Amino acid sequence: MALPKSPGFEKHPGYMVQIEKSPRRVRVEFGSETIADSANSVLLRESNHVPVYYFPRNDVHMDHLSRSEQSTFCPFKGEASYWSISHGDETVADAVWSYETPFEEASGIKDYLAFYWNKMDHWFEEDEEIFVHPRDPYKRVDAISSSRKVEVVLGGETIAESSQATFVFETGMPTRYYLPMDDIRMAALKRSDTTTRCPYKGIASYWSVEAGGQVFDDIVWSYPEPLEEAPKLKNLLCFFNENVDAILIDGDEQPKGKTKWSNFLAETLDGPEHIV
Structure with missing residues (x-):
């Protein structure tokens, strides 16, 4: 039939x-x-x-x-x-x-x-x-070192500036910029209790940022112990492109793009498979 x-x-x-x-x-x-x-x-x-x-x-x-x-x-x-x-x-x-x-x-x-x-x-x-869901065999996650200058502006302040970032190109996602802690104003960051898990990279920890008189909850994340497939990301930090004032590459502001985390509230985080 x-x-x-x-x-x-x-x-x-x-x-x-x-x-x-x-x-x-x-x-x-x-x-x-x-x-x-x-x-x-x-x-x-x-x-x-x-x-x-x-x-x-x-x-x-x-x-x-x-x-x-x-x-x-x-x-x-x-x-x-x-x-x-x-x-x-x-x-x-x-x-x-x-x-x-x-x-x-x-x-x-x-x-x-x-x-x-x-x-x-x-x-x-x-x-x-x-964990989280099966990995898609047609999805790529490429972590590539770059000497291009990356600046992160949040709350009207430059929070990070680096020429030794790792750019992460992931199918269907905005480019993410992972930065060394030495190139971030860590005094403005406060670790939160939030964690999420990504099937491609591992367990992510989060930080909130105080800048310009505001607190931006869970706007930064890191993989302290990434999966074997993503070793370059160990102890690097990444900001949500969508929710900072701007990310500049060699002085040129990058398009933010529109994702489900645009202007998100911290409590709406529902899974790392969608983050980086």
């Missing part, structure tokens, strides 16, 4: 739903149990979403799952069915979903199951634990 066509692409022809087999062994743990273990998962990449792993049903311990009455509809993929997951005394409702009869454009995930990332305890690719 042929699968129906998606209505979503007619209204949004540029929308992307891409499904490809992952060459990695992927495991999911809930409680002390490995709930899914597969070398045949697929990775779904979708516009405006982080990547998602989908697992063949045969590689999921279905005895820990119980079908619920929950369902949702996606105009690009179809109707999703849900399962709750249990292990011992712990149960999480509607933690697993599947498109059992997807639209034709999403046929590659038919009868595969996906898990809400944060409702599971641990995720692994091969033997390494991964």
Whole structure:
């Protein structure tokens, strides 16, 4: 029986739903149990979403799952069915979903199951634990040393000035400028308790800045112990381009761009995967 066509692409022809087999062994743990273990998962990449792993049903311990009455509809993929997951005394409702009869454009995930990332305890690719979401194989994060002069202006004051910055070029993100502490007015910075995690770089610590009679919360971050893939960022600090007065490169003010952190409040930070 042929699968129906998606209505979503007619209204949004540029929308992307891409499904490809992952060459990695992927495991999911809930409680002390490995709930899914597969070398045949697929990775779904979708516009405006982080990547998602989908697992063949045969590689999921279905005895820990119980079908619920929950369902949702996606105009690009179809109707999703849900399962709750249990292990011992712990149960999480509607933690697993599947498109059992997807639209034709999403046929590659038919009868595969996906898990809400944060409702599971641990995720692994091969033997390494991964965090936040799967890393996108088509996303690059290039950290490149530069001798160009970088100035950061905040609250009408020059807070940082450096000719030994590391420029980070990341797919789909504004260029970020990581600066040595020696080139920053550290007396104006106060470390906060905020931390976030990035699947590409590690755990970020934050600083607030007092400048021009104002306090700018969590406007600077750093990776004290970055992942092995991002060693150049160790102990360098970066300012949110969007929320400083200006960043100048060799005297030329750089466009700020518009992101979800433009004029953000500190409490709205929702995850490092979107930061740098």
